Amino acid sequence: MPSLQDELFPSTPGKFKIDRNHPMNRHFHRCFASTTTMFFWALFFIALTASYLSFQSFVDSGSRYFSVSWGGIQWEKQLRHSAQTHRPNGLSVLVTGAAGFVGTHVSLALKKRGDGVVGLDNFNSYYDPSLKKARKSLLSDHGIFVVDGDLNDARLLEKLFDVVVFSHVMHLAAQAGVRYAMENPNSYVHSNIAGLVTLLEACKSANPQPAVVWASSSSVYGLNEKVPFSESDRTDQPASLYAATKKAGEEITHTYNHIYGLSITGLRFFTVYGPWGRPDMAYFSFTRNILQGKPITVFRGKNRVDLARDFTYIDDIVKGCLGSLDTSGKSTGSGGKKTGPAAYRIFNLGNTSPVTVPTLVSILERHLKVKAKKNVVEMPGNGDVPFTHANISSARKELGYKPTTDLQTGLKKFVRWYLSYYGYNHGKPVN
Numbered sequence: 001m002p003s004l005q006d007e008l009f010p011s012t013p014g015k016f017k018i019d020r021n022h023p024m025n026r027h028f029h030r031c032f033a034s035t036t037t038m039f040f041w042a043l044f045f046i047a048l049t050a051s052y053l054s055f056q057s058f059v060d061s062g063s064r065y066f067s068v069s070w071g072g073i074q075w076e077k078q079l080r081h082s083a084q085t086h087r088p089n090g091l092s093v094l095v096t097g098a099a100g101f102v103g104t105h106v107s108l109a110l111k112k113r114g115d116g117v118v119g120l121d122n123f124n125s126y127y128d129p130s131l132k133k134a135r136k137s138l139l140s141d142h143g144i145f146v147v148d149g150d151l152n153d154a155r156l157l158e159k160l161f162d163v164v165v166f167s168h169v170m171h172l173a174a175q176a177g178v179r180y181a182m183e184n185p186n187s188y189v190h191s192n193i194a195g196l197v198t199l200l201e202a203c204k205s206a207n208p209q210p211a212v213v214w215a216s217s218s219s220v221y222g223l224n225e226k227v228p229f230s231e232s233d234r235t236d237q238p239a240s241l242y243a244a245t246k247k248a249g250e251e252i253t254h255t256y257n258h259i260y261g262l263s264i265t266g267l268r269f270f271t272v273y274g275p276w277g278r279p280d281m282a283y284f285s286f287t288r289n290i291l292q293g294k295p296i297t298v299f300r301g302k303n304r305v306d307l308a309r310d311f312t313y314i315d316d317i318v319k320g321c322l323g324s325l326d327t328s329g330k331s332t333g334s335g336g337k338k339t340g341p342a343a344y345r346i347f348n349l350g351n352t353s354p355v356t357v358p359t360l361v362s363i364l365e366r367h368l369k370v371k372a373k374k375n376v377v378e379m380p381g382n383g384d385v386p387f388t389h390a391n392i393s394s395a396r397k398e399l400g401y402k403p404t405t406d407l408q409t410g411l412k413k414f415v416r417w418y419l420s421y422y423g424y425n426h427g428k429p430v431n
């Protein structure tokens, strides 16, 4: 006698003939039919959910060109939380380049005084991204959320302005470095020109428009020989593509001020240094090499003249940035249209006392208690300028800017940070 199993599922496919009158088959048929229906419903719901999720992520994530993930309810919650102010009339600031050197310090200072801060950074690999990640986690410890995204992602910027009403934008994201411009010129155009325009487009369309404070550079003075450098001095002889893109930035921001009523403040930073600094800069790479026993290359100008820089300590720069945000005045545009004139300002933020590069090296030697192995070579024609020296009377008057840290003191703080972050043996081969 065939088993029930054999009756219902004969071993030869195709020979299966359902006896609809068999009581077991009637039962099975009902079960099978309802299981099939459930199966198709489940499939339908899965497909529906999947298409909803992919639509959401398409809407939220913007262009696929930028392979970063942003968007979603949780992400927006983090943005709003980070942007919350904790003092009366506090500012709500979008800080671009927040995981950069100046960006990190400015973000922390704003947060500490009760302003809301949202960071934006693309974490590119111009220098060690792990340092940028470490800065990000420092910011996160202080309740500052840094969005991982690119300035050129217009949809992301639009979204940021949709979710948060920013009173100010502190624009510090840039391709920095004077000499690297010969290696990778397009990265300067990408960040300092295209990225700037994308950001200004988002700012001009935002309602209300934020006031914009941004980082220009002392390098715009280029081959100018009149010292100290004043804001009204000529800036039409850039010595590097980097300088040219910063100069272009000053002209571009002017048009956005003129056409759309954006309040603009450009800050010409003079060789900023300090803890959490940029590894590509001379004081940082000299420190690393001196500790590792490697030689350093010291450039010298024509006729054996030492190069000099108006090295400016980060805490002084931060005060200048906050002073600029506080005095910027409102943008006047609405719905992308100007309704009245808005401020357009440019300030030097320097230290007003240039120091030669060999003096910088001897201060480092003292703090590190190690003698440097120096290779002195003539400055190559790669965009460098022989000296910088800021006239800061304008910033002093308008922003209350008053630098207080000399190079000796500032480098001591830098070296202390460097040793605590990397240790004495950073990069030394382990025996």
Ligand SMILES: O=C(O)[C@H]1O[C@H](OP(=O)(O)OP(=O)(O)OC[C@H]2O[C@@H](n3ccc(=O)[nH]c3=O)[C@H](O)[C@@H]2O)[C@H](O)[C@@H](O)[C@@H]1O
Pocket: 176, 177, 178, 216, 217, 218, 219, 220, 269, 270, 271, 272, 280, 281, 282, 283, 297, 298, 299, 300, 307, 308, 309, 357, 379, 384
């Ligand atoms: O103030 C500015 O506008 C600029 O300051 C710095 O540019 P720079 O002054 O050239 O700073 P470093 O690269 O740290 O160079 C400082 C000095 O050390 C010299 N140097 C640099 C590197 C090196 O190996 N040897 C050397 O002697 C340079 O010629 C220069 O005189 C920053 O790197 C720029 O991003 C910034 O915009």
